[in-house]
Amino acid sequence: MYRTHTCGELRISQTGNQVTLAGWVQTVRKFGAITFVDLRDRYGITQLLFGEELNKLLEENPLGREYVLQVTGVVTERSNKNPQLPTGDIEITVKEFSILNKSVTPPFTIQDDTDGGEDLRMKYRYLDLRRNAVKKNLELRYAVNRSARNYLHEKGFMDIETPFLIKSTPEGARDFVVPSRMNPGEFYALPQSPQTFKQLLMVSGYDRYYQVVRCFRDEDLRADRQPEFTQIDCEMCFVEQEDILEMFEGLIRQIFKEVKGIDYTAAIERMSWEDAMWQYGNDKPDIRFGMKIANLKFPGYVFPEKSAPLVSWHSGFKVFDDAETVVAVAVPGCSEYSRKQTDELTDWVKRPQIGMLGLAFIKCLPDGSFKSSFDKFFPEDKLKVIADAANAKAGDLVLILAGPEERTRKAISELRLEMGKRLGLRKADEFKLLWVLDFPLFEYDAEENRWVARHHPFTSPRPDDIQTMIGQSPVIGNADKYLEHPYARIKANAYDMVLNGNEIGGGSIRIYQRNLQEKMFAALGMSPEEALRKFGFLLGAFEYGAPPHGGIAFGFDRLCAILGGSESIRDFIAFPKNNSGRDVMLDAPSAIDAKQLEELGLVIGDL
């Protein structure tokens, strides 16, 4: 061993002991005939003192930043203590030293506030990983990993490894495929998740399964998506939805406690998908702050049971009269926004990412009067009705969007989040959990005039809806009236866990009956032959005593990022890929040898 102690562990009680340390040179400071060196390793920093004698040797062998150094010396009390450092009471009076390896000057500083840009840091990821900020992220990640494993172990879950070289059955996202040399012309696929395997393990009676497992999706990358990502993947037998919710509330509470030191004892809210869309315009609402949506006008088929103040108004204001949907949020304390500020917000909603044609607003002035951007169409008493619907108080600014339902609802959700951010209502150190329940089981695919699974094809309908699904044909006779088809109302027995407006986990009670699973595949437009070819093993398994079961998967990267108070999952992955799916450090992907291609029986096509 090159050391007797780490750079983080020596204390004043060890004064007088001879020790050997090894680590990296963080800083070198010369004071006349003596030199101070801060020596760094994973565990901390210890100050070294090179006295006059050694200083000569140092002049012959000068130390630089990031040199790897081994020193032997005596633990000495510091005259000038540093209370910021756990080792700050002592220093090592060096007797011998050895330079284990040199370093050229790093392309950026190894400090929390580094001067390195993202591209440079990705290329030299092994240096970026030295920075304390990145190290803390990976330590947090390991702590979450460990805490989750411990909890699941205590609850009787078994880690069972599932295969990575599986069969390509693209549903939804694209598979990464792996050509088989031994079976020319054939391909494995990398798993998008171990979904069918964990279900088979339930059929096999393993009762409680978990895995911290890599998954792969060949999607066009958006910001903060990675082609490979990690899930905490779990499944249980003989459970209903409530059992899963309780079990995994326990998991997340334990993680909060062990990793963040937070006693999350509050009840975890539950909200139906419909309420989430109605109140927040979003199926993963950030409930750290209010600003719920006022639904002033909306198409009845989307929220059939609701009513709204504007539905029956004909104000003459075309923007509202012609819109399918009119929604508003009250922004607290912003009634005094200047023209410049409201213009800026208008520009913000008109950006292509949001896609609105404009922004209307009502200023609820402190004196109780109202001023709006559409005064000439709406008398003040009507403005008050809108302001009241949005729960606005004197001093608030009501922002109103109008347009087609889907886009407008998404836009008001984005606007709400943006205003929450600007007002500091989305605090990185505040955590609010939420279950979103009762999703629609199906979405409608207009292009193919058929249903697609909102979650995945193994999600069970809610118990009340099973008979509807089995009893009715999935065929959509009249495409215009697809919303009247009984399948449009079927709810999924599914649940998403949302943390601060991010989906951190999702799952469902699964189908375990062959006939129901076949019906699901049929609803998705699969012929019986195609269903058998792709999922024959699962349909087969359901014939041999499949138990009721369900599960959940947590997005491990995202969970860590949010717990770490960051927006970017990349900061929590040791070797991430960039937004083009490239590893710029390795320079991967890359061309392969002609011999490799030949062995695989592949030719690169005309592109």
Add this chain to the structure above:
Amino acid sequence: MYRTHTCGELRISQTGNQVTLAGWVQTVRKFGAITFVDLRDRYGITQLLFGEELNKLLEENPLGREYVLQVTGVVTERSNKNPQLPTGDIEITVKEFSILNKSVTPPFTIQDDTDGGEDLRMKYRYLDLRRNAVKKNLELRYAVNRSARNYLHEKGFMDIETPFLIKSTPEGARDFVVPSRMNPGEFYALPQSPQTFKQLLMVSGYDRYYQVVRCFRDEDLRADRQPEFTQIDCEMCFVEQEDILEMFEGLIRQIFKEVKGIDYTAAIERMSWEDAMWQYGNDKPDIRFGMKIANLKFPGYVFPEKSAPLVSWHSGFKVFDDAETVVAVAVPGCSEYSRKQTDELTDWVKRPQIGMLGLAFIKCLPDGSFKSSFDKFFPEDKLKVIADAANAKAGDLVLILAGPEERTRKAISELRLEMGKRLGLRKADEFKLLWVLDFPLFEYDAEENRWVARHHPFTSPRPDDIQTMIGQSPVIGNADKYLEHPYARIKANAYDMVLNGNEIGGGSIRIYQRNLQEKMFAALGMSPEEALRKFGFLLGAFEYGAPPHGGIAFGFDRLCAILGGSESIRDFIAFPKNNSGRDVMLDAPSAIDAKQLEELGLVIGDL
């Protein structure tokens, strides 16, 4: 929840309690008006009693094997207790039952001694996994996983996940590759191990790393090889060989203790590679039994310091006189083997897998006399010299092989293992660990007249050999005399952990100096450009203060198999592939859609 208790937990103290169980029907036994059912889940088996009233309902809804059943009833003391079962003192007097799912008749019995053949069991792996024997294997695997993680955590190791989509740098084994749709014509590779990443993590100062990680090798499959397999992968900073050996002796001792209940307190033997080859003909000797090799004759360049009794004999027995190598083992207590038995052994060594031309033997008879298959060439006193060299006692049978060094040494090793097996000396419940050390760093590749890395190109030479490696040119001037090249004598700073004749782990102290790593790549025939293209990131990393480091990887599948007393790793993998690399349950690999190929810009070539 479909149950209040599992099928493994009810005891006589719970008599009188009403409970609900759910599980699989193991057996149904009718006795007149009553029926007994054994209900099974992961945790055990509980007997159910259906009385007269329910029996009528049972007749209308008959139960079959593997039906999924939910019952509510009262815990009752059994009159006829079953001491074999933890739940054997009680049964459930059923009050209500519900068939949750039916089962068709399984293609084989779900029992320890199933009637299902391997192919059938692989196709219906989800049923095979229900068998207690397979379940116990996966439970053992999880226990090893858990024990290893706990040990490494306590020792300050961090689980850090490394990427699966990396760069293809085939050295040794073939890479599986993954075409990139976003970067047409380019490929990722799946890692053969996280070797370079864990080294980069050391360069980054993470000090102690571990991962239980999937690895991939596209090799022609031999029996009991899998294209994907799992490693317990570890790396440490600032260590020398001895530190690693001690750390991982601790790991294996903890696994023995926690998983097998075995206190492996004995010192773990250490043996040089040369001694292993000399005494056992094998670099992973099974030291549960003796029968060490007598080296009667051998080429001096292989074991230059040794001498042997036969080297200088000219007996007239051409088989020995012409052979490069003559080796023997003494098989205890077999001197009375019949002609039929020695003929059978002769046939055994003549099989193509062994490839010997014949077998010579000496019977050391109980009366102290000797009889051999080559009496006419060797007088009895010379037979005695050979028998003594083989440590044979009266009553032993000395088996002798002669031929070319490499093949003959391999053959005597195989013969020794075979005889050990036949004599019951290789007990599945006896465990003997061994470190093999001081491997040659290089092997010679005659075809390309260059060196190849025996372990991998990142293994450091032993400290004494570093100067030889840096100072000398790797070029082999005279191919015939490659053994005289200084590189032929360089020893690796590497170690294998051997358990019962199987390599369960291996590793090395790594190169961390750029100039030494460049020399290694040059020795392997790589041009500086090629080295930079493939491993530029690593050579770069070595310029920024790379610390001394080393590590080890355990073959997790094999370790579990041996601890489970099995020869087959497949029995310890939930969803293994067959010997052709196919998953017969999924039917993978398989053809993919033309659209997928097109998106990847690939054409299946003319095969």
